[in-house]
Amino acid sequence: MMIRTALLATAFLALPTFGQDNLLDLLGEEETGPVYTTASFKTTRVINSHSLENTAHGVLDFRISHRFGFLSGGVNEFFGLDNADVRLGLDYGISDRLMIGVGRSGFEKTVDGFAKFKLLRQCDDGCGMPITLAVVASSSMTTAPAKDVPWYGPGRQDYFSHRLSYSWQMILGRKFSEGFTMQLMPGVVHRNLVELASDRNDLLNIGVGARAKLTKRLAINAEYFHVLRDPVPLYTNSLSVGFDIETGGHVFQLHFTNSTGMFERAFISETTGRWEDGDIHFGFNISRVFTLHNPKKKPVE
Amino acid sequence: MNEEKKNKRTNMTKLKNIALALAFVPSALIAQERFATRNGHIHFFSGTAVENIEADNNKVTSVFDATSGAIEFAALVKAFEFEKALMQEHFNENYMESNTFPKATFKGKVSGLSAEQAKIPGTYAVEVTGDLTIHGVSKPVTTKGTMTVEAGGVIKAKSEFSVKPEDHGIEIPGVVRKNIAETIKISVDLAYAKM
Numbered sequence: 257m258m259i260r261t262a263l264l265a266t267a268f269l270a271l272p273t274f275g276q277d278n279l280l281d282l283l284g285e286e287e288t289g290p291v292y293t294t295a296s297f298k299t300t301r302v303i304n305s306h307s308l309e310n311t312a313h314g315v316l317d318f319r320i321s322h323r324f325g326f327l328s329g330g331v332n333e334f335f336g337l338d339n340a341d342v343r344l345g346l347d348y349g350i351s352d353r354l355m356i357g358v359g360r361s362g363f364e365k366t367v368d369g370f371a372k373f374k375l376l377r378q379c380d381d382g383c384g385m386p387i388t389l390a391v392v393a394s395s396s397m398t399t400a401p402a403k404d405v406p407w408y409g410p411g412r413q414d415y416f417s418h419r420l421s422y423s424w425q426m427i428l429g430r431k432f433s434e435g436f437t438m439q440l441m442p443g444v445v446h447r448n449l450v451e452l453a454s455d456r457n458d459l460l461n462i463g464v465g466a467r468a469k470l471t472k473r474l475a476i477n478a479e480y481f482h483v484l485r486d487p488v489p490l491y492t493n494s495l496s497v498g499f500d501i502e503t504g505g506h507v508f509q510l511h512f513t514n515s516t517g518m519f520e521r522a523f524i525s526e527t528t529g530r531w532e533d534g535d536i537h538f539g540f541n542i543s544r545v546f547t548l549h550n551p552k553k554k555p556v557e
Numbered sequence: 558m559n560e561e562k563k564n565k566r567t568n569m570t571k572l573k574n575i576a577l578a579l580a581f582v583p584s585a586l587i588a589q590e591r592f593a594t595r596n597g598h599i600h601f602f603s604g605t606a607v608e609n610i611e612a613d614n615n616k617v618t619s620v621f622d623a624t625s626g627a628i629e630f631a632a633l634v635k636a637f638e639f640e641k642a643l644m645q646e647h648f649n650e651n652y653m654e655s656n657t658f659p660k661a662t663f664k665g666k667v668s669g670l671s672a673e674q675a676k677i678p679g680t681y682a683v684e685v686t687g688d689l690t691i692h693g694v695s696k697p698v699t700t701k702g703t704m705t706v707e708a709g710g711v712i713k714a715k716s717e718f719s720v721k722p723e724d725h726g727i728e729i730p731g732v733v734r735k736n737i738a739e740t741i742k743i744s745v746d747l748a749y750a751k752m
Contacts, residue, residue: 472651505566547642
């Protein structure tokens with residue numbers, strides 16, 4: 257009995273050494289750290305609003321955003337192409353989770369700045385996190401003369417604090433597949449000064465943004481912001497649809513939007529265009545990145 | 558009678574011992590001279606007049622069996638590190654499609670280093686032949702290299718070869734054709750330890 261067992265054992269001991277098909281299996285499972293999902297959006301903006309993407313650590317992103325006039329301007333305004341609003345911005349990735357940026361817009365001559373931090377990051381492998389959660393805090397200051405700012409109104413004292421507005425936003429998103437990403441953006445815009453006593457200083461809003469990839473280098477994006485406020489005759493909700501085209505170091509975003517301004521206060525609370533009336537801007541964002549510092553580079557051995 | 562029984566028992570014990578010894582023999586006889594690493598280095602370089610693109614992967618796994626000459630490599634595509642973050646993203650998203658094809662692998666044979674030689678320090682010229690799988694497409698590859706046997710069961714291996722992206726079904730669009738070389742130089746550099 258013992259002999260038979262021993263012989264059997266012999267047979268089995270010999271087997272694995274001959275039958276080894278994959279040598280690498282001998283190493284067992286690889287221990288890799290968490291692999292975070294990448295390329296959920298082509299760039300750090302969906303269209304006007306922030307996407308769940310950050311500028312990578314050490315990368316400077318120069319952004320030129322441009323909105324022509326309303327298509328409803330007709331032939332006389334060359335369908336909006338005679339006018340343009342521009343925002344020039346510089347964003348920088350302090351780490352892979354934290355980015356900051358500043359911008360200057362022609363719209364109400366506004367300077368804005370923001371910080372975006374990723375609290376949770378969706379993982380492909382190595383951790384079970386199904387979503388990305390980011391927070392964006394931004395503020396803006398108009399530098400236009402008081403008489404040119406619609407919400408100043410006549411006879412109002414021009415305090416510095418009146419010129420400031422803030423926005424806080426939470427971005428809750430997931431890359432569902434290679435081709436589809438969606439995010440929800442609940443937030444609040446605080447305006448130190450508003451036009452009418454009946455308008456609130458704090459506006460709760462919720463945005464939704466999504467992108468679908470058409471090809472490897474072309475995606476279609478859309479975003480919509482619903483502002484929770486009593487109907488104000490002038491203002492509408494922001495809706496934008498556009499394409500992302502990627503060519504090497506650039507991303508071109510071409511889109512149609514009813515918002516004129518390109519910072520939170522402007523596009524969330526001061527959108528005046530109505531899609532149904534043809535109040536649509538054709539616009540584009542161009543992003544060009546520069547690697548200022550490479551955190552991964554190790555000294556040569 | 559008693560004597561006979563005793564004898565039989567002794568014989569049994571002897572037989573048992575032999576069988577037990579046999580049980581361990583195969584593993585000893587074909588004790589395989591195997592070497593492995595988890596942190597091999599692969600570097601690739603694409604040089605054109607427009608720009609040079611290069612990346613490093615320091616987490617390459619490989620097992621080399623000196624007895625049979627079999628060798629295998631696996632490199633996680635996402636573990637290639639570029640100077641520019643955007644390049645790395647495009648490499649993964651647009652060219653290698655690393656979500657669909659997470660690993661590049663090689664499976665083949667080494668000739669020029671026998672199991673006996675793997676115990677004797679020295680540098681040996683070797684030839685490696687096998688299948689290279691990148692982007693889900695396999696291609697036969699033959700290349701030359703060196704294996705340096707060092708004391709303590711360490712073997713250092715080096716090799717260089719080139720691959721064409723188009724051979725592995727990697728499309729390069731017209732706009733960036735001038736930025737990416739037709740043949741990419743790959744250098745492999747690893748230090749195996751005895752398993």
